[in-house]
Amino acid sequence: AQRVTQPEKLLSVFKGAPVELKCNYSYSGSPELFWYVQYSRQRLQLLLRHISRESIKGFTADLNKGETSFHLKKPFAQEEDSAMYYCALSGPDEGGSEKLVFGKGTKLTVNP
Amino acid sequence: DAGVIQSPRHEVTEMGQEVTLRCKPISGHNSLFWYRQTMMRGLELLIYFNNNVPIDDSGMPEDRFSAKMPNASFSTLKIQPSEPRDSAVYFCASSPFSSGRRYNEQFFGPGTRLTVL
DSSP states (O other): OOEEEOOOSEEEEETTSOEEEOOEEEOSSOOEEEEEEEOTTSOOEEEEEGGGOOOBTTBEEOOBTTTTBOOEEESSOOGGGOEEEEEEEEOOOTTOOOOEEEOOOEEEEEEO | OOOSEEEOSEEEEOTTOOEEEEEEOOTTOOEEEEEEEETTTEEEEEEEEETTEEEEOTTOOSTTEEEEEEETTEEEEEESSOOGGGOEEEEEEEEOOOTTOSOOOOEEOOOEEEEEO
16 A cells, blocks of 8 residues: 655754755555645645656655655755645555545744 | 635534535546545545546545535535544645546645534
């Protein structure tokens, strides 16, 4: 079964410091990985996906199949990055059902 | 486009009462998802529909929960009878479907915060 683990419930950094939000997954097939973000009083929204290999708002994430990880990184955190971040995985389960499995989320706080 | 619309935004009810949550997906989207968010369990998929047909309801916690999608523009999630442990934020999301793509971005509604006393 698919599983996504975000080991940190809370992460606090200072503005300008590097930030890394960890995500590990468990899946026997070839997954698609995503990061979703929820800013205060806003809807949950897609931040980036691994197949796009793009940088969004300065964030990047590399899929490491050997370590089964998809950590989210930003070299210089900004206060507006404060939000709840969810790592998610998509891939057919044993029943062939395609769905998105989310981690429990990491709340990032960037202090001034 | 107003995006995914959910109602009500907040619901407070007493244990044993029936609760109905509503969702209007983005026009043209073929897939609709219901999620539940709690501090303990994070974001859990309850059920999802493709073209109004339930595809996977393995996340529905028990028979007290039911979901319907009578047409492409409306879905309901019903809890009867409600219990305090059902207190959570319930999200609806929709996505377009494109043949040949495994996954399409999900667009989330603002959520319904349910409190069962």
